[in-house]
Amino acid sequence: MITRISADRLPELLKQISELEKLYIPVDKSDKVSVFEEYEPGKVMSTKLNTLRSAKDFFFPQVQPMAKFRMEGKKIEVIDPRTEAEDYCIFGVRACDVRSFDVLDRVFLADPVDTYYENRRKHATVVSFACSEPSETCFCHSFGIDAARPAGDARMWMTEDTIYLEGISGKGKALLEKLDLAALSAVTDEKAERDVQEEVRRVHEIQKKMPLYSLTPADNREKELEIFHSPIWKELSDKCLGCGSCTFVCPTCQCFDIEDFDGGHGVERYRCWDSCMYKDFTMMAAGTPRKTQLERFRQRFMHKLVYYPIRNEGMYSCVGCGRCLRRCPIHMNIVKVMKAMEEDAQCETKN
Amino acid sequence: MQDELKKRACELLADGTVNRVLGWSAGDFFYDITPTVFESAEDINKNFVYNDFCGANLSKYLIAESQKEGKIAVFLKPCDTYSFNQLMTEHRLKRENIYAVGIPCDGKVSAETLHDAGIHGILAVKKDGDDLVCDTVYGEKRMAFDVAQDERCRSCKSRKHVVYDELIGEEGEVLDSHRFDEVEKLEAMTPEERFNFWQGELSRCIRCNACRNVCPACNCELCVFDNPKSGVFSKAASNDFEDANFHIIRAFHVAGRCTDCGECSRVCPEHIPLHLLNRKFIKDIDTLYGDYQAGEKEGQMSPLSAFTEDRDAEPSIVQKGGIR
Numbered sequence: 082m083i084t085r086i087s088a089d090r091l092p093e094l095l096k097q098i099s100e101l102e103k104l105y106i107p108v109d110k111s112d113k114v115s116v117f118e119e120y121e122p123g124k125v126m127s128t129k130l131n132t133l134r135s136a137k138d139f140f141f142p143q144v145q146p147m148a149k150f151r152m153e154g155k156k157i158e159v160i161d162p163r164t165e166a167e168d169y170c171i172f173g174v175r176a177c178d179v180r181s182f183d184v185l186d187r188v189f190l191a192d193p194v195d196t197y198y199e200n201r202r203k204h205a206t207v208v209s210f211a212c213s214e215p216s217e218t219c220f221c222h223s224f225g226i227d228a229a230r231p232a233g234d235a236r237m238w239m240t241e242d243t244i245y246l247e248g249i250s251g252k253g254k255a256l257l258e259k260l261d262l263a264a265l266s267a268v269t270d271e272k273a274e275r276d277v278q279e280e281v282r283r284v285h286e287i288q289k290k291m292p293l294y295s296l297t298p299a300d301n302r303e304k305e306l307e308i309f310h311s312p313i314w315k316e317l318s319d320k321c322l323g324c325g326s327c328t329f330v331c332p333t334c335q336c337f338d339i340e341d342f343d344g345g346h347g348v349e350r351y352r353c354w355d356s357c358m359y360k361d362f363t364m365m366a367a368g369t370p371r372k373t374q375l376e377r378f379r380q381r382f383m384h385k386l387v388y389y390p391i392r393n394e395g396m397y398s399c400v401g402c403g404r405c406l407r408r409c410p411i412h413m414n415i416v417k418v419m420k421a422m423e424e425d426a427q428c429e430t431k432n
Numbered sequence: 433m434q435d436e437l438k439k440r441a442c443e444l445l446a447d448g449t450v451n452r453v454l455g456w457s458a459g460d461f462f463y464d465i466t467p468t469v470f471e472s473a474e475d476i477n478k479n480f481v482y483n484d485f486c487g488a489n490l491s492k493y494l495i496a497e498s499q500k501e502g503k504i505a506v507f508l509k510p511c512d513t514y515s516f517n518q519l520m521t522e523h524r525l526k527r528e529n530i531y532a533v534g535i536p537c538d539g540k541v542s543a544e545t546l547h548d549a550g551i552h553g554i555l556a557v558k559k560d561g562d563d564l565v566c567d568t569v570y571g572e573k574r575m576a577f578d579v580a581q582d583e584r585c586r587s588c589k590s591r592k593h594v595v596y597d598e599l600i601g602e603e604g605e606v607l608d609s610h611r612f613d614e615v616e617k618l619e620a621m622t623p624e625e626r627f628n629f630w631q632g633e634l635s636r637c638i639r640c641n642a643c644r645n646v647c648p649a650c651n652c653e654l655c656v657f658d659n660p661k662s663g664v665f666s667k668a669a670s671n672d673f674e675d676a677n678f679h680i681i682r683a684f685h686v687a688g689r690c691t692d693c694g695e696c697s698r699v700c701p702e703h704i705p706l707h708l709l710n711r712k713f714i715k716d717i718d719t720l721y722g723d724y725q726a727g728e729k730e731g732q733m734s735p736l737s738a739f740t741e742d743r744d745a746e747p748s749i750v751q752k753g754g755i756r
């Protein structure tokens with residue numbers, strides 16, 4: 082069941098949702114900066130393809146306070162900062178980022194469940210936003226994601242003059258049912274279905290013209306060691322600056338470190354994003370297990386394209402959002418790695 | 433120009449002047465430029481690229497490359513030559529292993545600027561007079577080249593190469609670029625406005641270290657922020673102040689050594705105008721110690737490490753007989 086609403090009623094729609102629960106939407110802070118922010122009347126929803134940071138921030142923030150320790154004499158008081166999250170809605174998440182939640186769920190919600198993540202995750206209702214103008218850096222299609230028909234609890238399409246809404250999960254449908262759609266002159270009819278079909282078809286046609294349309298990840302699950310020892314890593318990693326921008330803009334990168342901040346009046350323990358590209362990643366008393374940038378670089382891509390699929394029935398830990406393609410200082414990225422892997426495999430076959 | 437550079441690169445390999453060439457290559461698009469070491473004419477002919485998107489400063493790569501066996505040729509744009517000199521001054525390069533070729537630059541463009549302007553599905557870009565013309569799957573899109581250029585290029589400080597073994601193309605001039613105009617805008621703010629400006633910008637920092645790792649002046653073997661024993665070690669901020677702390681400390685550490693190449697802002701995935709922080713320091717140094725351009729000459733002494741009694745901003749700090 083798809084409901085159509087005139088596009089100029091979007092502010093009213095957002096206002097209605099925000100009256101039901103806390104609402105977050107993507108907002109353009111400037112032509113260069115779009116971020117998810119809490120909705121307030123007057124805030125305009127961004128129609129940019131992607132926010133700078135991915136939506137993983139909602140469940141796995143850059144910094145997550147874990148505990149506080151207050152000391153008095155010989156007594157240590159441990160304060161748990163966790164409180165049950167309220168229900169909230171993330172509105173306008175793109176198809177790639179929606180899939181990233183599935184990737185993260187398989188890590189954080191697997192036994193032992195990460196309660197910090199779970200707390201934020203289970204209270205969220207995700208309303209996705211179909212892409213109408215994909216870019217050349219988009220390749221979600223390669224991982225079986227439909228940018229024109231995103232997953233989520235509910236989804237939205239936006240054409241020049243109309244918004245289309247469809248509930249998907251029980252949570253999403255329940256949210257839409259709570260809205261006063263009549264007040265928005267919403268119509269649920271056959272035309273809405275037909276319009277959406279046409280929009281989906283149109284976007285699929287555009288995708289076919291994109292340079293990365295034919296990019297298909299290989300099933301590497303049987304070739305773990307072969308790829309690990311491949312000569313491609315040296316050349317690819319030689320150029321890497323060893324910064325963590327790919328990791329931190331990535332919606333599926335999930336590594337973290339736990340640190341203590343001693344402010345003088347007690348200790349705050351927090352966890353923060355960490356990057357396998359860093360020299361001190363998983364540093365132990367005996368040093369780091371990956372001493373060279375080659376090893377670190379290899380780890381990141383092996384994890385996304387080989388190790389994760391091995392453990393998750395072939396699911397890749399990349400969603401093709403293209404953020405790393407756009408943001409890597411030297412434009413080294415997962416697409417270049419996938420292509421090098423493919424070329425290498427073809428050479429092997431020939432030999 | 434690209435063909436000329438390719439030809440010269442192949443010659444330098446063929447006549448044994450060098451055994452490697454440091455340049456740029458592209459991937460699936462013409463703009464996804466990666467600094468690359470070439471070892472054969474075949475590789476150069478196939479993959480070497482020099483276009484409007486080759487903004488990456490190659491000088492820093494020479495720290496590692498010049499330690500390797502044999503000589504390497506490197507293509508340096510005018511502003512990259514300042515970084516080169518600065519690295520020489522800091523004894524970070526093995527000069528005898530480098531053959532520097534100065535090449536012209538008309539200003540560089542980041543594809544991010546095109547994307548941010550809503551130009552998507554880009555298939556090709558060409559120059560048409562003063563415009564960049566983008567061929568996209570959504571039709572032809574135009575953007576004035578002047579607007580598309582990085583800010584560092586719009587306010588280019590110099591088209592002159594300050595060091596080279598060989599020059600391709602015509603030599604340019606040091607420019608009166610008004611690059612401090614942006615700094616003056618910040619100085620004109622009230623302290624509160626300025627604090628809010630930087631807080632707004634720096635609060636987006638994700639501590640990915642791209643600015644630091646790309647920076648030619650940031651060439652420490654172990655950065656204080658990566659050293660657990662330094663007391664400022666951290667991977668992320670536990671509070672708002674700390675991200676600012678990272679950038680302020682970094683700006684102080686590179687003060688007097690930053691050549692204003694602008695790589696920090698080019699690579700910032702959060703589009704924070706970090707170079708303005710460094711440029712403010714440059715302006716202050718100019719004001720307090722007289723005009724000084726880091727990297728202008730090899731071996732020059734930074735005003736911050738050279739005390740002169742008559743010209744120092746704080747002459748009372750060092751006096752005959754010690755601090756009083």
